[in-house]
Amino acid sequence: MSEAQNSQRIADLQKEMAELQMSSSGARARMQELESEMLKLKGEAGENISWERVKLARHPKRPHSLDYIQRIAPDFIEIHGDRNYGDDAAIVCGFGTVAGEHVMIIGLQKGRDTKQKLLRNFGMPKPEGYRKALRAMELASKFGRPIVTLLDTPGAYPGIDAEERGQAQAIALNLREMARIESPLIVIVIGEGGSGGALALGIGNRVYMLENAVYSVISPESCAAIIYRDSSKGDVAAAALKITASDLSKLGLVDGIIPEPPGGAQEDYDRAAEFLQTALLSAIRELKGMTPEQLITQRCDKFRKMGSFFTE
Amino acid sequence: MSMDWFKSSKKVAKVSDEERHVRTEGLWVKCEGCRQVIWRKDLADTLNCCPKCDFHFKVDARTRLKYLLDDENWIEHDAGLESTDPLGFVDSKSYKSRLAGMQKALGMKDAVISVTGKLLGRTVNVCALELKFIGGSMGSVMGEKITRAIERSIKDRAPLIIVSASGGARMQEGAVSLMQLGKISASLMLLDRAKVPFISVLTDPTTGGTTASFAMLGDLNIGEPGALIGFAGPRVIEQTIRQKLPEGFQRSEFVRDHGFLDAVVKRSEMREFIDKSLTFFLGPAA
Numbered sequence: 001m002s003e004a005q006n007s008q009r010i011a012d013l014q015k016e017m018a019e020l021q022m023s024s025s026g027a028r029a030r031m032q033e034l035e036s037e038m039l040k041l042k043g044e045a046g047e048n049i050s051w052e053r054v055k056l057a058r059h060p061k062r063p064h065s066l067d068y069i070q071r072i073a074p075d076f077i078e079i080h081g082d083r084n085y086g087d088d089a090a091i092v093c094g095f096g097t098v099a100g101e102h103v104m105i106i107g108l109q110k111g112r113d114t115k116q117k118l119l120r121n122f123g124m125p126k127p128e129g130y131r132k133a134l135r136a137m138e139l140a141s142k143f144g145r146p147i148v149t150l151l152d153t154p155g156a157y158p159g160i161d162a163e164e165r166g167q168a169q170a171i172a173l174n175l176r177e178m179a180r181i182e183s184p185l186i187v188i189v190i191g192e193g194g195s196g197g198a199l200a201l202g203i204g205n206r207v208y209m210l211e212n213a214v215y216s217v218i219s220p221e222s223c224a225a226i227i228y229r230d231s232s233k234g235d236v237a238a239a240a241l242k243i244t245a246s247d248l249s250k251l252g253l254v255d256g257i258i259p260e261p262p263g264g265a266q267e268d269y270d271r272a273a274e275f276l277q278t279a280l281l282s283a284i285r286e287l288k289g290m291t292p293e294q295l296i297t298q299r300c301d302k303f304r305k306m307g308s309f310f311t312e
Numbered sequence: 313m314s315m316d317w318f319k320s321s322k323k324v325a326k327v328s329d330e331e332r333h334v335r336t337e338g339l340w341v342k343c344e345g346c347r348q349v350i351w352r353k354d355l356a357d358t359l360n361c362c363p364k365c366d367f368h369f370k371v372d373a374r375t376r377l378k379y380l381l382d383d384e385n386w387i388e389h390d391a392g393l394e395s396t397d398p399l400g401f402v403d404s405k406s407y408k409s410r411l412a413g414m415q416k417a418l419g420m421k422d423a424v425i426s427v428t429g430k431l432l433g434r435t436v437n438v439c440a441l442e443l444k445f446i447g448g449s450m451g452s453v454m455g456e457k458i459t460r461a462i463e464r465s466i467k468d469r470a471p472l473i474i475v476s477a478s479g480g481a482r483m484q485e486g487a488v489s490l491m492q493l494g495k496i497s498a499s500l501m502l503l504d505r506a507k508v509p510f511i512s513v514l515t516d517p518t519t520g521g522t523t524a525s526f527a528m529l530g531d532l533n534i535g536e537p538g539a540l541i542g543f544a545g546p547r548v549i550e551q552t553i554r555q556k557l558p559e560g561f562q563r564s565e566f567v568r569d570h571g572f573l574d575a576v577v578k579r580s581e582m583r584e585f586i587d588k589s590l591t592f593f594l595g596p597a598a
Contacts (some may be wrong), residue, residue: 156524158544158552163562166572168523168543175497176504176529195481195490196524196543203494217481217490217521226483227403241486242399251398253487300498304459306491307452312392 010262013037014211017259051235053244054220056212057191061266063273064123065092065107065150068190071273072098072280073105081132085165088129090121090153091201093136095145098277101284104140106133106201107150110191123192124157127170130200134174137181144292146184146284149201154219156197171200178203179300182292186283188258188276189213189245190265205299206283207253209245210276211260215253216243253306343367345538359579368536368579370516373425373440376475380438380583386429390460393453394421398488407484414445422453423478426461428470432587434597435468437461440475441522448478450522451485455492458526462499471509471590476527479545480520493525500529509593511586514541514564514573532574532589534582535564541573 013034056062069076073096080087092107110123133149140147156167178185178201187204193215209215218226220234223241242248245257258279265272287295340349345367355361359379360369371379378384394411401407415421423445428437439461441448458474465472481489503510512530514523516539524543527533535541542562550557560566564576577585591597 156543158548160549160553160557160561163542163544163549164570166528166570168541169528169572171524171543172497172526172528175494175525176501179498179501180505196493196521199490199493200524203498215487215490217486218483223483240399240401240403241483243487248487251486251488253491300502303491303495303498306488306495307455308396308398308485308488309452309456310392310394310396312394 007262014259014262017257048235048239050214050238050242050244050247051220053212053214054234054238056264056266057214059264059266060112062191063265063269064112065109065152065190067269068150068273068276069094069096069105069107071270072096072277073103076105079136082128082135084131085128088121088126088132089119090123090125090157091129091133093132095140098148098284099281101281102145103280103284104136104145104147105150106136106147108153108198108201110152121157123153124155125153125197125200126157126159126162127165127167130156130170130174133201134177137178137185141181141183144183146186146287147181148186148188148280149204151187151189151193151198151201151213151215152191153194153197154192155194156200171196174200175203179303180296181299182295184284184287184290184295185299186280186287188280189215189254190276194219203299203303205287205295205302206255208256208258208279208283209248209254210258210265210272211245212264213245214238214243215245215248216241251308341369344369361579366537366578368516368538370443370477372444373420373442373475373477376440376515377425377427377429377438379579380440380473380475380586381427381429381431381436382433383430386427386438389426389428389464390457391425392421393456395451395453395485397484398452399484399486401484401486403484410446410484418442418445420445422451422457423448424454424457426457428464428468431473431590432583432597434587434590435470436473436590437465437468437470438473438475441477443477443517446482446484448476448522449480449482449489450478450492451482451489452492454482455489455495458496459499462496462503465508465510466503466506469506469508471511471594472503473511473513473586474526474530475513475515476518476522477515478518478520478522478527480522480524490521493521496526497529500526504531509590511589513582513586515539517541519543519545528572530574531593533572534585535567535573535576536582537564537576537578539564541567 076096078094092109111117111120185204187202187207189209220238221231223237224233225231248254261268261271343362346365360371423442426439512533515536567573
C-alpha cells in the first residue's frame with residue numbers, strides 16, 4: 001500500500017471506530033479487529049509504536065482535562081478542597097451537564113505554560129488532591145450521579161510534604177472506596193496513565209483509553225534506569241512494558257479504545273472531545289439502568305478477574 | 313643482566329583465598345543499628361532483634377509465620393500459583409528465567425506465603441510477603457493469593473493479617489501488576505463490608521504500590537520499629553527535590569507521628585498486640 005492509501009485507510013478505520021463507540025457491547029469484537037488492522041498499518045511505517053504513543057501522550061499541545069471539560073460540559077462548575085488540608089490544582093473536580101446528563105467530572109490536570117505547570121504541579125497530585133477527588137465521588141454517589149475521571153499524570157508527586165501527609169494512604173483509600181461508589185463510574189485515560197497516581201482515580205465500571213494514551217506501572221525512563229542503568233533508553237523500555245491502549249486492551253485491562261483525530265488529539269481538540277463524549281455517553285446509558293449494588297458488583301468483578309497465572 | 317632473582321624459585325602451594333581466612337562467616341553478624349558484632353545464635357533467641365539496641369533484622373516470610381503463629385501446623389494455600397509472564401518481559405535476563413532462579417533458590421513460586429493458622433488459639437488467615445523474591449514485588453500471583461485470602465476471610469469470618477515487606481508493584485508484569493492494587497483494594501472493600509478485621513503489619517521496607525494499596529488499608533496499620541514505610545522511595549524523592557532527606561524520614565516512628573500508623577510494635581510484642589486488638593473487635597478466641 002502506498003503511504004497515501006495507508007493514511008486514507010487509517011482515517012476510514014478511525015471513522016468506523018468512532019461510530020462503533022456509539023453502539024453498545026456487541027460491537028467490541030469488531031472494534032478489536034479494526035484496532036489490530038490499524039496497528040498493522042501503522043506498523044508498516046516501521047515506527048516503535050509504543051514510543052510514538054508515549055511522545056503523543058506527552059505532546060505539549062495534547063488536550064488536557066480542562067480542554068475536554070470545556071467542550072463536553074460548557075456549564076461546568078468547579079468545586080475545591082478536600083475539607084481537610086487544602087486544594088490541589090493538579091486535580092480538577094466539578095459537575096456539569098454532558099448532552100443533558102448530569103455528570104461529576106474529575107480530571108488530572110497538567111499545565112500548559114510554565115506558570116500553569118507550576119500551579120498544577122506538572123499534573124502530579126498530592127494527597128489532598130486524591131482526597132478531594134474521593135470527596136467529589138462520594139458526593140456524586142450520594143445523589144446517584146454518574147462520574148467520569150480523566151487520567152493524565154506522570155504519577156503521584158514524590159516529595160517530602162506528600163509523604164508527610166500520607167500519599168500512600170490517600171491512594172490506597174481511593175482504590176478501596178471507589179469500589180464502594182454507588183453510581184456509574186467511567187474512567188478515561190486521556191494522556192499519561194502514570195502508575196498508582198493514575199490508578200487512584202481509575203477503579204471504574206468502564207475503563208477506556210484514548211488511542212494514543214499510555215498506562216503503565218512505571219515510566220519508561222525509570223524502568224530503563226533500573227534495567228539498562230540508562231534513563232535515555234525509555235523507547236526500548238516503553239515497548240517492553242506494553243503500555244499502549246491496544247496492549248492494555250489485549251491484556252484485558254481496559255474495555256475499549258477511544259479513537260483520536262488523525263495525527264493525534266492535539267490536531268483537532270473539538271473532534272477529540274466529540275469522540276470522548278460519544279464514548280462517555282454510551283457508557284453512561286449502558287450503566288444507568290443498573291442498581292447501586294449491581295454497579296458495585298460489576299466493578300469489583302471486573303478487577304477481580306485481572307491477572308495472569310498458572311494454577312499448577 | 314637478568315632479573316631472575318626477583319622470581320621465586322620455590323613453588324608456593326596455592327592456597328585459595330577462601331582458606332586463608334578463618335571461616336567465621338555466618339557465625340557473627342554486624343548490627344545495622346548499633347554496629348556491634350553479635351553472635352548469630354543469640355539472634356535466634358531474640359526473634360532476630362539486636363540484644364543490645366533492639367534493631368529489628370529482616371526475616372524471611374516463613375520465619376515471620378513462625379514468630380506470629382502458635383505452631384507450624386498451619387495450612388498453606390495456593391502455593392502452586394505461578395506467573396505466566398504476561399508481557400514476555402526481558403531485561404538483563406528474561407523474567408521467566410529470573411522467576412525460575414528465584415523459585416529454585418527460595419523454594420517458593422512467588423513472593424507471598426498464604427496460610428491459615430492459629431494465633432493465641434484464634435484461627436487467622438495470614439499472608440506473609442517474601443522480600444527476597446524480586447523485592448517482595450506484587451504481580452499477578454500475589455494479587456490473586458491475597459485476594460483469595462480475603463475471600464477466605466469473608467467466607468470463614470477469620471481475621472486477615474498481612475505482613476508486608478515489599479518494594480511495590482512488579483515492573484516485569486507491567487500494567488497487569490498495577491491492576492493488582494485495584495483488585496486487592498476492591499476485595500478489601502468487601503472484607504470491610506463483611507466486618508471481618510484486617511490487620512496490616514508493615515515491616516522493613518514497605519513502599520510503592522504495596523503501601524499505596526493493602527498495607528495502608530488495615531483496620532489497624534502496625535509498623536515494626538525502624539521500618540522504611542512510604543510511597544516513593546527515598547532515592548526518588550532526593551532526585552526530585554535535590555536535597556538530602558532528614559534523619560528518620562519515612563521510618564515507622566515518623567509515619568506514626570504523621571498519623572498513618574496506629575502503633576509501632578516490637579516484634580516480641582506483636583502477637584499479643586494483635587491478639588488484644590482482635591479480642592477488642594471480636595471477643596476472646598473461641
